[in-house]
Amino acid sequence: MTRVRTSALAAVAVSMLTLAACGGGGEDAEADSGGGTELTMWVNGADTPQELRDYLIATFEDQHPGDTLVIEEQDWTGLVSRLQTSLASEDQTPDLVEVGNTQSPTFTYAGAFSDISDMYDDLGGDDLLQGFVEAGRVDDALYAVPYYSGARAVFYRKDLFQAAGVQVPTTMAEFADAAVALQAAKPAGAASFSGFWFPGQDWYNGIAWLYTNGGDLAEKQGDEWVGTLSSPESQKGLAEVQRLFTTATSAPKDADSADPWVPFNNGEAAMFSAPTWARWSIDLPECNKGVAPDDESEAAKALLAEQQACNEEKTGVFPLPGLSAGTPATVFAGGSNIAIPAKSPNQELARDLLEIVFSEEYQTMLGENGLIPGNTQYADSLGDDPYAQAARDAAIDAKLTPPAEKWADVESARILEDFFQQIAGGADPAEAAAEADQLIADALN
Incomplete structure (x- = not known):
């Protein structure tokens, strides 16, 4: 099944490359539009707050009278297949698109994005997050640039820690012990905790335990990619992961990382790990002021400020600790790249919008909303509160997935979801890793 899926992905990649090469005249089509152009931007999930979307729309339309900007939100789930379809069609493609940093190499190598090498210095140059830049580069040409990053940190309920007699952990081993102790104590009294x-x-x-112990998902040996889940370092991390699955969580074995704050808000979890912008999704019942979502009155704003202050008083945050005290774990560097699809008929307007995204004002707004800006020159906009500090500490050694041309094939085939579910279900880590390594190698090669 994996080989079939990979072949399909490869076919679409070839299709996009062919269309990018022979599809002509994006700029000519724009020049002949006669004004009144509607530009479309895709953002993924709720990570880009409405305030930022409103700023982009207002700024773009102010700079381009008569033109309009429509921002469409895409679900992360199934995004790769939607991109494969839309980016190959002038009729369906957005004009500016957010793509996950792990998906960026596949579409970049496929020729799905326009060359923006000449914009590199204007967008931030060497101040851009370089790991993300590399994910958007082929040889010496640049096709995608970093939109934002968000290394994961751990959120915890202070009252549940106190009730269970647990201290904030300072090492990865202490973290596991704390999680097990909280699980056993069930301080919230919930049936499922x-x-x-x-x-x-x-x-x-889960890959934070592999990375921190020196393991990885795959590596290139000569001209071939090989899966490395079977390496001694990865296996050491997986043993720790399996312990957490077995003794520290009641989360479903067939669920993914989506919306971990929901059980946290419901009193069903003492800790969860997510990018630090998840602070805005924490909504503890005892803090909720009952403000209607469409109420924009000054009184509503005051109540929401009280609500957020209450949530943050009862919630703590810390970077997942590493092997020794005072060092953070090597976590997965979440975040996105942003690019101009090669099939967009509005290339110049899309470049103008990209410049707005990398303006000082917008980059600062990203930081103020808990997102690490694509241009590190504006990282101070994160502030100096505990959430900003946790974000910076977590980002110190944060790591991307392997920069393989076909990494999106691995994600589309859900190889890692299936593998980690096997580990959660009690499978032998060595046997499961050997099988997954082969699937990864098949997909990447």
Whole structure:
């Protein structure tokens, strides 16, 4: 099944490359539009707050009278297949598109994005997040640039820690012990409780244990990619992961990392791990002021400020600790790249919008909303509160997935979701890793 899926992905990649090469005249089509152009931008999930979307729309339309900007939100789930379809069609493609940093190499190599090498210095140059830049580069040409990053940190309920007599951990081993102790104590009295919310398919968080112990998902040996889940370092991390699955969580084994704050808000988990912008999704019942979503009155704003202050008083945050005290774990560097699709008929307007995204004002707004800006020159906009500090500490050694041309094939085939679910279900880590390594190698080669 994996080989069939990979072949389909490869076919679409070839299709996009062919269309990018022979599809002509994006700029000519724009020049002949006669004004009144509607530009479309895709953002993924709720990570880009409405305030930022409104700023982009207002700024773009102010700079381009008569033109309009429509921002469409895409679900992360199934995004790769939607991109494969839309980016190959002038009729369906957006004009500016957010793509996950792990998906960027596949579409970049496929020729799905326009060359923006000449914009590199204007967008931030060497101040851009370089790991993300490399994910958007082919040889010496640049096709995608970093939109934002968000290294994962651990959120916890202070009252549940106190009730269970647990201290904030300073090492990865202490973290596991704390999660197990919280699970056993069930301080919230819930029928189903997790010391650490850790669904079985959550490889985004799980790979931190592999990375921190010196393991990896894959590496290139000569001209071939090989899976490395079977390496001694990866196996050491997987043993720790399996312990957490077995003794520290009641999260479903067949669920992924989506919305971990929901059980946290419901009192069903003492800890969860997510990018630090998840602070805005924490909504504890005892803090909720009952403000209607469409109420924009000054009184509503005051109540929401009180609500957020209450949530943050009862919630703590810390970077997942590493092997020794004072060092953070090597977590997965979440985040996105942003690119101009090659099939967009509005190339110049899309470049103008990209410049707005990398303006000082917008980059600062990203930081103020808990997102690490694509241009690190504006990282101070994150602030100096505990959430900003946790984000910076977590980002120190944060790591991307392997920069393989076909890494999106691995994600589309859900190889890692299936593998981690097997580990959560009690499978032998060595046997499961050997099988997954072969699937990864088949997909990447």
